[in-house]
Amino acid sequence: MSDPSNDSTGILFARQPIYDRQLNLAGYELLFRPYGGGPIVAADFDGNRATSQVLINAFTAADINEVCNQQPAYVNFTSDSLVQDIPFDSRVLVIEILEDVTDTGDVIEALTRLREEGHVMALDDYALNDASHPLLPFVDIVKLDYPAYTSDTLVSTIMALKARYPGLRLLAEKIETQEDYRIAMEAGCHLFQGYFLARPEPVRGRVMPINRLNTLKLLAELNAPDISMRDMAETVQRDPFLSVRLLRMANSAFAQQSRPVTSLHGAVMALGLSRIRSLASLLVLSRFEDKPHALQNLAMMLGHFCHQLAHHLPGQASEMGFTVGLFSCLDSFMDQPMEEILAQIPVHPDIEAALMHRTGALGLILQTATDYQKAHWESIDWPGLASLGLSPEQVAIAYQHALTRTNREQ
Numbered sequence: 001m002s003d004p005s006n007d008s009t010g011i012l013f014a015r016q017p018i019y020d021r022q023l024n025l026a027g028y029e030l031l032f033r034p035y036g037g038g039p040i041v042a043a044d045f046d047g048n049r050a051t052s053q054v055l056i057n058a059f060t061a062a063d064i065n066e067v068c069n070q071q072p073a074y075v076n077f078t079s080d081s082l083v084q085d086i087p088f089d090s091r092v093l094v095i096e097i098l099e100d101v102t103d104t105g106d107v108i109e110a111l112t113r114l115r116e117e118g119h120v121m122a123l124d125d126y127a128l129n130d131a132s133h134p135l136l137p138f139v140d141i142v143k144l145d146y147p148a149y150t151s152d153t154l155v156s157t158i159m160a161l162k163a164r165y166p167g168l169r170l171l172a173e174k175i176e177t178q179e180d181y182r183i184a185m186e187a188g189c190h191l192f193q194g195y196f197l198a199r200p201e202p203v204r205g206r207v208m209p210i211n212r213l214n215t216l217k218l219l220a221e222l223n224a225p226d227i228s229m230r231d232m233a234e235t236v237q238r239d240p241f242l243s244v245r246l247l248r249m250a251n252s253a254f255a256q257q258s259r260p261v262t263s264l265h266g267a268v269m270a271l272g273l274s275r276i277r278s279l280a281s282l283l284v285l286s287r288f289e290d291k292p293h294a295l296q297n298l299a300m301m302l303g304h305f306c307h308q309l310a311h312h313l314p315g316q317a318s319e320m321g322f323t324v325g326l327f328s329c330l331d332s333f334m335d336q337p338m339e340e341i342l343a344q345i346p347v348h349p350d351i352e353a354a355l356m357h358r359t360g361a362l363g364l365i366l367q368t369a370t371d372y373q374k375a376h377w378e379s380i381d382w383p384g385l386a387s388l389g390l391s392p393e394q395v396a397i398a399y400q401h402a403l404t405r406t407n408r409e410q
Helices: 047-061 106-118 149-166 179-188 212-224 231-239 241-255 265-271 273-285 294-314 317-327 331-335 338-342 349-357 360-371 380-386 392-409
Strands: 010-019 024-031 073-077 093-097 121-124 143-144 169-173 201-207
Touching: 010 241, 024 047, 047 073, 047 231, 047 265, 073 338, 093 338, 143 149, 149 169, 149 179, 149 338, 169 179, 212 273, 231 273, 241 273, 265 273, 294 317, 294 331, 294 360, 294 392, 317 349, 317 360, 331 338, 338 349, 349 360, 360 380, 360 392
Parallel strands: 024 073, 073 093, 093 121, 121 143, 143 169
Antiparallel strands: 010 024, 010 201
16 A cells, blocks of 8 residues: 555545445545644645545555455545546545535536546535435435434435435445444435444555655656656656556546556556646655645646746747746745755756746746736736737636646646
């Protein structure tokens, strides 16, 4: 469940088993836990980050089939998480829709797409006394919040759900006593989860200990503007952290293929150079455990934003655009001035000029991205952008594309 080359361990997530009516194992819910242990602080909790971290750890830092004993993995999804690409095996992952997700147009569109892709979905913490929830037509499993019901209302709710949606499987959660289990069984539930059956247990794994200089050099190599697929595969191959995780991610994304992805070159070919570059950069930035997730998110968004804007420039400027945006946050990651950082790694002169002085076409694009992201419209050099062939409408489209791409990767 871990990379043998790594030497630091921590909690990847917790797992709580789910049982059927014969008390056979029927799955696990995977739950977010801080890597270093300790309590979850509600004021600092980010549901999107929790989903992202559980998915990345379960499918890249651990062997998901081993962790779940060949049973399905239930993972909580927020509204934002649902509308992103979910490159994980639909035969393994059960998408658990959190109780605060509403039936917005984006959510309905996402759920429709996910059903077409074959994903099994569950509705979490169901506490209604009828079958009126608007997301019920999209789900396969309803997780009944057992403490919210009396014995009578539990029976009447189950009868209403079964009458309207005969194929639903009903899971009683928060079962804490023998009596709770008996009542839920007699009421007609199919699945059961709670402290009476088993408490969540931590799943530990290994992560690559961070060497900031080596990490910085790796980022620079991954984002070299002229890198080929072969060079990308060789760069990743030199780093066990990336090698194992990208292979697992590629196999999860292409799980329906008849043959698994068995080589890094195959992973690069399967996912594509651009996607490998952004996923690898994301995984590298995730090593900075002491930095907020929002900073990682901002770096990836600026990378994609500048990449889109730089499409209008000649030569390799488009790929350099991603690098400029991504690297613009390195001073915050490294806790060093940008000048000292650039003295440690080789970068293209145009990239250095953009990062240090905001000069040249790439400098204008980077300044535009940072101003636009902060809503400093009056500071944007619109005439300068027009000389590059960029209109306000194109900038707005590029920004929305960057947000969408970043959300898909988090």
